[in-house]
Amino acid sequence: MSLKSFLRKHLKIIVTIAVTIVAILCRKYISYFSLIDEVKVENKSVPIFSPDQLKKYNGIDESNLYLAVMGVIFDVTQSEKHYGKGAPYNYFVGKDGSRGFVTGKFKDESEEKDHILDLTCNELLTMLDWRKTFREKYPAVGLLAGRYYDKYGKDTNYLKVLKERVQKCKEDKDRAKKEEAIYPPCNISWSEDEGSKVWCTKSSGGVIRNWVGVPRQLFTPGDEKPRCVCIQLDKGNSSQLKKYDGCPDTSEECLVQDT
Known part of the structure; x- marks a missing residue:
C-alpha cells in the first residue's frame, strides 16, 4: 500500500489523534499561563517557591537576584546595579515587597509588605503598571506560595478578591473618563x-x-x-x-x- 493510499484510508483517525494531542497541549498551556495572569514563565512547568526559598536568591546565597511582584517571581539579575547588594532597590530582592512600590517604604519587613488590598484604586492601578513593567523587562521564573498563590500555584482567596477589586477600579476609571467627556x-x-x-x-x-x-x-x-x-x-x-x-x-x- 502506498503512503498516499494509507493516508487517504486512515485520514479520519490521523485527524482525530492530531486534534486530541493539540487539545491536550492547549489545555496544559492555558492552565499554565492562567496561573500567572499571562506572565510568561521561562520553564515548562511553574516552579512554586516558599518565602525561605525565595530569600536565598539574593545574589549571595544564590547568584541570581529574584524578587516577587504580587506573587509572581522575576529574575532581575540583569539589573544588578539597581537590585544588587547596596543598590537602591535591593530591598525588594528575595521577597515580595509589592506594597513598597507604591508607598516608597523600603524598610518594611512586616508581614504586610505584600498587602495591597487596602490601597486606593489609583494606587492599585499603579501597582499593575509596575507588574506590567517587570513582565515586559524581566523573565518570570515562578510563583511565590503565600498571599497570592497557594503551594500548588492556584489563586488564593486574597488574589480572587484583589482581582474583583481591580476590575471594579478599572470600571470606575472608565466611567469617570466618560463622565469627564460630558x-x-x-x-x-x-x-x-x-x-x-x-x-x-x-x-x-x-x-x-x-x-x-x-x-x-x-x-x-x-x-x-x-x-x-x-x-x-x-x-x-x-x-x-x-x-x-x-x-x-x-x-x-x-x-x-x-x-
Missing part, C-alpha cells in the same frame, strides 16, 4: 484680590472640545465635596448639578465664595 473640569485659580475663580474654555481640564460651557458644581454620591465642571446649558439638567451663588447662569467664569 462634564470636563473647570479651570481654577486663586488670588488675594479676587479669591477663588472658576472658568471654562474649550480645553479646560485638559479635555479638548468644540464648546466652552459654563461652570457648575457637580455633586457625586460618596464624595464629600462637589467639584467644578463645565456644562453645556442645553444638557445641564441633572439633579447633581448646582449653580454657583451669585454667578449669572450663562457666565463662562464665576467668583467662588471661599468657605
Whole structure:
C-alpha cells in the first residue's frame, strides 16, 4: 500500500489523534499561563517557591537576584546595579515587597509588605503598571506560595478578591473618563484680590472640545465635596448639578465664595 493510499484510508483517525494531542497541549498551556495572569514563565512547568526559598536568591546565597511582584517571581539579575547588594532597590530582592512600590517604604519587613488590598484604586492601578513593567523587562521564573498563590500555584482567596477589586477600579476609571467627556473640569485659580475663580474654555481640564460651557458644581454620591465642571446649558439638567451663588447662569467664569 502506498503512503498516499494509507493516508487517504486512515485520514479520519490521523485527524482525530492530531486534534486530541493539540487539545491536550492547549489545555496544559492555558492552565499554565492562567496561573500567572499571562506572565510568561521561562520553564515548562511553574516552579512554586516558599518565602525561605525565595530569600536565598539574593545574589549571595544564590547568584541570581529574584524578587516577587504580587506573587509572581522575576529574575532581575540583569539589573544588578539597581537590585544588587547596596543598590537602591535591593530591598525588594528575595521577597515580595509589592506594597513598597507604591508607598516608597523600603524598610518594611512586616508581614504586610505584600498587602495591597487596602490601597486606593489609583494606587492599585499603579501597582499593575509596575507588574506590567517587570513582565515586559524581566523573565518570570515562578510563583511565590503565600498571599497570592497557594503551594500548588492556584489563586488564593486574597488574589480572587484583589482581582474583583481591580476590575471594579478599572470600571470606575472608565466611567469617570466618560463622565469627564460630558462634564470636563473647570479651570481654577486663586488670588488675594479676587479669591477663588472658576472658568471654562474649550480645553479646560485638559479635555479638548468644540464648546466652552459654563461652570457648575457637580455633586457625586460618596464624595464629600462637589467639584467644578463645565456644562453645556442645553444638557445641564441633572439633579447633581448646582449653580454657583451669585454667578449669572450663562457666565463662562464665576467668583467662588471661599468657605
